[in-house]
Amino acid sequence: MKRLLPNLRATLPVKMAGWFVFFWLTVCVLNKVWPLPPLYPDGPATVVVSRDGEILRSFGDRQGVHRYNVTLTDVDPFYIQALLNYEDRWFYWHPGFNPVSVVRAAWQWASNGYVVSGGSTLTMQVARLIDPHARSIAGKLKQLWRALQLEWYYSKDEILTFYLNLAPFGGNIAGVEAASRRYFNTSAGHLTKNEAALLVVLPQKPSLYRPDRYPDTARAMRNKVLDRLHDSGLLGDQATAYLTQEAVELKRSDNTTLAPLLSRMLRAQYPDRHVIQTTLDGVIQQRVARLLEKVKRQLPAHSSAAVLVVDNQTANVLAYQGSVDFQDNSRFAHVDMIQAVRSPGSTLKPFIYGMAIDRGIIHTESLLSDIPTRFSDYKPQNLNERFQGAVSASDALKQSLNIPLIQVFHALTPAVFEQDLRQAGVQLQHQQANLTVGLGGTGTNLQTLAEMYRSLASEGKYSALNMVSDHQPAADPDKTLLSAESSWMMFHTLSAISAPDRVVPRVRREVAWKTGTSYGYRDFWSVGVSADYTVAVWVGRPDSSPVVGYLGATQAAPIMFDVFDQLPEDNRRVNQPVTVKRQLICWPGGRAKAVTEAASCAYQKYAYTRNGLTPPTLESHGDFVVTDSWPEALRVWQQHKGRMSQELSEPSSSDQKQPEAGIRIMSVNHGQHYYLSQIDAIPLKSNKKPSEVFWYVNHQPFSGSLLNLTHYQGEVTLTACQGAQCDKRVILVHR
Incomplete structure (x- = not known):
């Protein structure tokens, strides 16, 4: 026995090691023959x-x-x-x-x-x-x-x-x-x-x-x-x-589906994820969904609407409503109109003006020519088919005039515009850039527009939007859409546009906004940006059929401002860069008063400039005027119309420029009742010149100045528009 123990002590570790190796090899072989199946054999439930x-x-x-x-x-x-x-x-x-x-x-x-x-x-x-x-x-x-x-x-x-x-x-x-x-x-x-x-x-x-x-x-x-x-x-x-x-108490949820189209898109992008946590704010998403439930009742058949809300500071999407009602197939509910590529109408105009400021082509009060002009084989028209003659760049933008925009775009060139967009990361969809791009002759979607407008409150910096919380792309400082100076100027100009006539907002905030209507009345846009939020709205028919008589200003803009009312108060401000200088400039030359001879300074204006740069006035086809004189084509047109002295008045030299009053309907009150037994016609009057006002009755163009009530019964919607500004009244006609 004493001899056996030493032998056992000597051989036991070897035997145990051998058994361990045998066991390990056996397990490895069995794992190869019968491997562990997938933990989720039917794929993830997302x-x-x-x-x-x-x-x-x-x-x-x-x-x-x-x-x-x-x-x-x-x-x-x-x-x-x-x-x-x-x-x-x-x-x-x-x-x-x-x-x-x-x-x-x-x-x-x-x-x-x-x-x-x-x-x-x-x-x-x-x-x-x-x-x-x-x-x-x-x-x-x-x-x-x-x-x-x-x-x-x-x-x-x-x-x-x-x-x-x-x-x-x-x-x-x-x-x-x-x-x-x-x-x-x-x-x-x-x-x-x-x-x-x-x-x-x-x-x-x-x-x-x-x-x-x-x-x-x-x-x-x-x-x-x-x-x-x-x-x-x-x-x-x-x-x-x-x-x-205690009894068994069940508490069933209402199972309301929120952001269904975003969820569908993200599941396709991340097919292997069990849980996808978005950047959406549940409360804001619910508010937007409820708002569009009300909007749906006011839309014509087969029409839809889409809303995107963005946090400017983080570029996080807070609300994503891709269709007006996901359950309503008659309105093409399955089509995500935030991602759908459509004509943007006039929504690209601020970026054309901003890039022109960055290139030293214009400042905010540069003299532009709103006159009949042909650019090679392209002859743009204003929406109201009228002309104003001499107009400043800021007023042309606020009124969304087409001809002055194309004048600036022609000087900037579509190639430069497209180059700047691509360097920032924006890709419009067209075969070849030309002047029609400035008025919507291209394709883009609501998400891209929200990304672009967010830059106006972000010192011109462009960033893709975040929709998934754990996927936060690093900001690229080289991706700038506009300079800090021109982005502030565009924000300042667009925030001076009066909001549509509506109930007093819950939260007062400064909103820079722009509307757009695509060719053929197919798409109606409104994009607004405050210091903290960007709200983008699309209204129209997903099948691209027209809704004649609608405008972005009358359909999309009210929804946009209603969405802003659902958001918390802004905590930030869009501050004016120190390099933005306010200069006294002269018309017609466009340069600073300090470098303009008194005899050539017919009219004085205060302009915002980049580092004090005051480029001279543009000729209609893009060249700068040689001397401080009127552009030749504009001079001839205004002399022909007799407007050289009638429509140009010298503005006050006060440092505080008074904001222009918005358009208001003066002849009727909202909710007013009319009885055909007592009155059969009412005048259509506003606080603006009749020649500058476009009227709509029940969203259809109306060219007269007297409305015959005998053609109507019940609610009648009257809308007066001047450029991008509109005022609306609803009256009731009784037989």
């Missing part, structure tokens, strides 16, 4: 959520099962404690199966001839969920092998997390988070003790214990869990008695 975790939309896996994947830290600790106590109290100590439980289950099966208890650990239950098997000895052995594989590859916490996300909870619901929201309208991190106890036992027989179908059975099984916890010392006598007396 949940798209807001930035604060609110479900926007849920997508089932290939079998239609919905789940909301979470981690251990997302789940209420009492639920975890109750689960381990009730299902597998030795979970953190066994190797994947509990030998005592397996022997007991085998003995009961042999003694009774049928399965009495399964003896499955949580690891074995996960094994069955990822690789279902028959209820047989072969199936049980397969389950044991899968459990060993899980323990081989994953930690205990990872396996427990798999169970939390894979366990069935009735119907097409899997995972504790999806079940918590389905039955109790709360997250798994905020369960009550009764709710937690019910969800512990529900996966045992989810079809029979469902609280929405069998509340009495569900209550009995819940109380069984509570009694087990009491016996284990996890619940006191008083708590157990109180909890077991």
Whole structure:
């Protein structure tokens, strides 16, 4: 015996090492032959959520099962404690199966001839969920092998997390988070003790214990869990008695789908994600959705609307409403009009003017020529088919005049405009850049316009929008759409435009805004930017059929301002750069008064300039005037019209320029009633010159100055527009 012990001591480590190597090789071979199947064999069930975790939309896996994947830290600790106590109290100590439980289950099966208890650990239950098997000895052995594989590859916490996300909870619901929201309208991190106890036992027989179908059975099984916890010392006598007396209370959510089109797009972009957390603000998204429910009632048949709200500081999207009503197929609800490429109308004008300022072509009060002009084979027209003659760049932008814009665009050149856009990261869709691009002869979408207008409150810096919270692209300082100076000038100019006639806003804020109407009345745009937010709105028909008589100013702009009313107050300001100088300039030459001879300074204006640069006035076709004289074509036109002295008046030299009053309808009051037995016609008057005003009756163009009421009955909408500014009144006509 004494001789044997030294030999045993010498050979035992070698034998143990040999057995370990044999075991390791055996496991490796078996893993190759029977590898662990995918944890989600039917693909992920994707949940798209807001930035604060609110479900926007849920997508089932290939079998239609919905789940909301979470981690251990997302789940209420009492639920975890109750689960381990009730299902597998030795979970953190066994190797994947509990030998005592397996022997007991085998003995009961042999003694009774049928399965009495399964003896499955949580690891074995996960094994069955990822690789279902028959209820047989072969199936049980397969389950044991899968459990060993899980323990081989994953930690205990990872396996427990798999169970939390894979366990069935009735119907097409899997995972504790999806079940918590389905039955109790709360997250798994905020369960009550009764709710937690019910969800512990529900996966045992989810079809029979469902609280929405069998509340009495569900209550009995819940109380069984509570009694087990009491016996284990996890619940006191008083708590157990109180909890077991409670009924099963379900709190169903309204299952409202928010941002469905964004969710669809993100799921296509991230097909392997279980949870996609967006940057959307759940409260703002709900407000926008409710607002468009009201807008829908006012839109003509087959029309839709889209709204995008952006946080300027972070470029995060706060609300994304791609159609007016996702449930209304008659309005092409499945078409995402935020991504749809359409003609932008006049919405590109501020960036053409801004780039021209950056190139030293104009300043804000440069003299432009709103006269009939042909640029090669292109002859633009203003929307109202009228001409104003001499007009400043800022007034031309505020009134959205087409001919002065093309005059500046011609001097800038479409090639330079397109080059600057591409360097910033903006890609318009057209075959070849030409002058028509300035008036909407190109393609873009609402998202791109929001990105561009955001730059006006961001010192001209351009950035792609963020829609996923964990995907925040680094800002590229080289991507600038406009300089800090010209972006502020555009913001300052556009914020001077009067808002549409509407109820006093909930929050007063400075909003720079621009509208656009595409050729043929197919698309109606309004994009506004405050210090903190950008709001972009599209209205129209997704099938591109026209809505004659509509305008961006009358349809999209009111929605845009209503959306602004749903947003918190701005905390920032758009500050004027120190390099923006206010200079006294002279017309017709356009240069600073200090360098202009008194005899040549017919009219004085205060202009915002970049570093004091005051370029001379442009001729209609793009050359600068040689001397401080009127552009030749403008001089001839104004002499012909007799306007050289009539329509040009010397502005005040006061440093404080008074804002121009917006257009107002003066002849009728909103909500006024008219009775045909007493009156059959009313005049149409505004506070502007009749020649400058465009009238619409029930959104159709109207050219007269007297409205015959005998042609109408009920509500009649009167709209007067001057450039981008409009005023609206609704009257009621009775027979």
